[in-house]
Amino acid sequence: MAGVREKLLTASDLAALCEVDLKTIHNWVDRGRIAHFRTPGRHLRFKAADVAEFLRAWGYSVPRELAKATSKSMMAIGTKDTMAHVARALGEGVPIRHASHPYDALIFAGADPADVYIVDVRAVASDVDVPSLFEALHRANSQGTFVALSDEPISLPSFVGRIGRSDAQQLKGFLVPEAAAQTATPLQAASGPASEEPPRSLAAGGSSR
Structure with a gap:
């Protein structure tokens, strides 16, 4: 189970999930909006659990595969x-x-x-x-x-x-808090493109992991 939870996503994976471009992902990373790390080759990687947490905080739906990968026993x-x-x-x-x-x-x-x-x-x-x-x-x-x-x-x-x-x-x-997010409308559809800043609640709390 622990190995499944350590599934890693790339910046491209996250961009596709959020329907934004790679520049937006890098902006979020530079501003500390999502937990991440870099490979020895300096490529961005995101843990599945951190991505799921980020998506919920933004009001995005969490794909079933990702929810299962981060689900608790x-x-x-x-x-x-x-x-x-x-x-x-x-x-x-x-x-x-x-x-x-x-x-x-x-x-x-x-x-x-x-x-x-x-x-x-x-x-x-x-x-x-x-x-x-x-x-x-x-x-x-x-x-x-x-x-x-x-x-x-x-x-x-x-x-x-x-x-x-x-x-x-x-x-x-x-x-299962993500259940409520499954029917949520993606943020950019509700309030325009999610290009630079996350909602105030996320900006204030951020992620320290």
């Missing part, structure tokens, strides 16, 4: 119904592993940590202490994203987000 912990709910919410093409029991999830987490853990609280609460489960998963991947599916208030570690068990729209919006 996810694990749903709970019943088969939990897995089916998460799969429906996230949509086609999002890789999801299923752990029917919390102990299975911990074994998987130790061998091959996921980027995102989605725990159905009602399905696992009778087997384990839910906060302790999240703490153990967090130790396996401290940079991960952790979601508790629960309709009831529950004491959770600060790094865990809670979403209603049936709130598929919120779950998708939280985990």
Whole structure:
């Protein structure tokens, strides 16, 4: 998975995605608008994850191939119904592993940590202490994203987000933000050619990577 995420794009690839010329790409690079690096031969290269982030920030749609290349690995912990709910919410093409029991999830987490853990609280609460489960998963991947599916208030570690068990729209919006960008109109179509400066939000934040 890590190797896939390291897929590199050229300046020409980025120009084609944004429907601008190479000079515009070089202007963006010179102004620090997109994370990049150069080969020993001084050719520009962009990581797929950085390009996807840039496209979302500008309001461009993210091509499915690029979204898949930068997608996070996810694990749903709970019943088969939990897995089916998460799969429906996230949509086609999002890789999801299923752990029917919390102990299975911990074994998987130790061998091959996921980027995102989605725990159905009602399905696992009778087997384990839910906060302790999240703490153990967090130790396996401290940079991960952790979601508790629960309709009831529950004491959770600060790094865990809670979403209603049936709130598929919120779950998708939280985990797959590019989904909203899939229907977005390219920036240049909405406000003229994207030639020099990005929107204020991107200019202010930029990318430090």
